Amino acid sequence: MSKYTPHTEQDVKTMLNTVGVSSLDGLYKDVPREIFQKELKLPKGKSQYAVEKQMRVLAGKNKTYGSVLRGGGIYDHIIPAAVNALTGRAEFVTAYTPYQAEISQGVLQGIFEYQSLMCALTQMDISNASMYDGAQAAAEAIVMCCERKNKALVLGQVNPQYMAVMRTYCNSHNISIDSISAKDGLVDINTLADSIDADTACVVAQCPNYFGLIEDMKAIADIAHVKNVKFIYIFNPVAAALLPTPGECGVDVAVGEGQPLGLPMAYGGATVGILTCNKALLRRMPGRVVGQTTDHNGRRVFVLTMQAREQHIRREKALSSICSNQALNALTTTVYLSLVGKVGFVEVARQCVDKAHYLANELVKAGAKLKYKTEFFHEFVVEGDGEKWNKILAEQDILGGMPAPDGTLWCVTEKADKETLDKVVIAYKEARSI
Amino acid sequence: MKQFTKTHEWVSNQGKTVKVGLSDFAQKEMGDIVYVSLPAVGDTVTIGKSFSDVESVKAVSEVFSPVTGKVVAINEELLDKPELINETPYDAWMIEVEAAETEELMTEDQYLEFIKK
Numbered sequence: 218m219s220k221y222t223p224h225t226e227q228d229v230k231t232m233l234n235t236v237g238v239s240s241l242d243g244l245y246k247d248v249p250r251e252i253f254q255k256e257l258k259l260p261k262g263k264s265q266y267a268v269e270k271q272m273r274v275l276a277g278k279n280k281t282y283g284s285v286l287r288g289g290g291i292y293d294h295i296i297p298a299a300v301n302a303l304t305g306r307a308e309f310v311t312a313y314t315p316y317q318a319e320i321s322q323g324v325l326q327g328i329f330e331y332q333s334l335m336c337a338l339t340q341m342d343i344s345n346a347s348m349y350d351g352a353q354a355a356a357e358a359i360v361m362c363c364e365r366k367n368k369a370l371v372l373g374q375v376n377p378q379y380m381a382v383m384r385t386y387c388n389s390h391n392i393s394i395d396s397i398s399a400k401d402g403l404v405d406i407n408t409l410a411d412s413i414d415a416d417t418a419c420v421v422a423q424c425p426n427y428f429g430l431i432e433d434m435k436a437i438a439d440i441a442h443v444k445n446v447k448f449i450y451i452f453n454p455v456a457a458a459l460l461p462t463p464g465e466c467g468v469d470v471a472v473g474e475g476q477p478l479g480l481p482m483a484y485g486g487a488t489v490g491i492l493t494c495n496k497a498l499l500r501r502m503p504g505r506v507v508g509q510t511t512d513h514n515g516r517r518v519f520v521l522t523m524q525a526r527e528q529h530i531r532r533e534k535a536l537s538s539i540c541s542n543q544a545l546n547a548l549t550t551t552v553y554l555s556l557v558g559k560v561g562f563v564e565v566a567r568q569c570v571d572k573a574h575y576l577a578n579e580l581v582k583a584g585a586k587l588k589y590k591t592e593f594f595h596e597f598v599v600e601g602d603g604e605k606w607n608k609i610l611a612e613q614d615i616l617g618g619m620p621a622p623d624g625t626l627w628c629v630t631e632k633a634d635k636e637t638l639d640k641v642v643i644a645y646k647e648a649r650s651i
Numbered sequence: 652m653k654q655f656t657k658t659h660e661w662v663s664n665q666g667k668t669v670k671v672g673l674s675d676f677a678q679k680e681m682g683d684i685v686y687v688s689l690p691a692v693g694d695t696v697t698i699g700k701s702f703s704d705v706e707s708v709k710a711v712s713e714v715f716s717p718v719t720g721k722v723v724a725i726n727e728e729l730l731d732k733p734e735l736i737n738e739t740p741y742d743a744w745m746i747e748v749e750a751a752e753t754e755e756l757m758t759e760d761q762y763l764e765f766i767k768k
Contacts, residue, residue: 531711
């Protein structure tokens, strides 16, 4: 018996005797026979080479594109080669969550640097060590804000996938979610105050919103605070380089998807969720915080500073079951931001804006209609069905806009070049003439 | 005059209201207090039900209400300076309540006898 098989045959026999059945099958006698899995029809084992070959055939069935002009929550940005060279190191890749945290100083320092960068980016007081993804961070933020009140109000065009995760999460916390539709693509600020009632704990809005439009987050925060409710800002970290930061807008919790910061699109995951908040909400924040201190020899060291104890010792009172974090992906965002630097990061954001506006303007010149007239970041909706248009582009190795209500949602990042964008305009004209 | 509960809260009669805090014995047992949560003004507290969580370097403890009634004031200073409970437990009141009902309480002498056991 190897040490990975905890029970000897004698152990098993003794246990079966104790419960009064003669064989292991006897334990499952209440399970209907028809749902029993008969022996699995698995082929015989294959050599490593044969498996690799087969996997390559399967992978070849995936359609990948040279250029991606589609966003909707996951974005195609340049990832400097050094990012993967550093984060691919075995010390990072193989590290499991540090149960004896302080012995893993490298992991803690990585998390500490991540938190510091997120606080710098958002200008919020506190960042936790990270969450699974942006949608989960948004859902946890609602739970944080629901103290004595149990309703969240979601405003305008929030990513529908975030909406689905928020609903799932809140359902089991007995928090209800109401949503208020957008007016001309934006949160209707004039009716917001009247929509907040005595049960409303928080309002949630996204900027840039799902259709790329820039919301007046400061105005929403002000109204929320006059009505004594909390405000959750769902941000895009790249856009945060240019827009007023969540901290400047005075929000209570700022959450976002960290994928644009050096992580591949990878079919939408695994990614990393950013969750930052103001000081007042520290004790209601899920996850953990790493802090910096000095040891008895005066050396700089890192420790787990803050973690809601309920998660370990009074679980029935815990607001969240998140005790760990998405360490490797958080580290990736840290390496990415450190590599591009402040100036480089602002440049990334600026190029996103410039290139997206170049494409939008060229399309308008070619006769296309933008669905919304207000200012956008790097995504915009073009009216009409884009099916023919996308088909022409697919032949040129370009993934075009995503189907959206009454149009297609386009996304242009710093990765796009003029040649590609001009092809999109030509394809648009071509599609119209078919 | 302060009166005490078996769960180590003190109650001080203020005329129409009572103030509630933690006893000196309780704060010593808990050690350095780092965080206190308090209800909101207007909330109702109930005899025997928890109205606050107090976190010390050793543990998180619930504080049970010795009275039933409406909270008319909270000691907001404690939110920023929870250590006041360690420093001056009998000045560091937590909540002030319009008490409709009060549980059976001990005098200070009875309480001092009670904690010796």
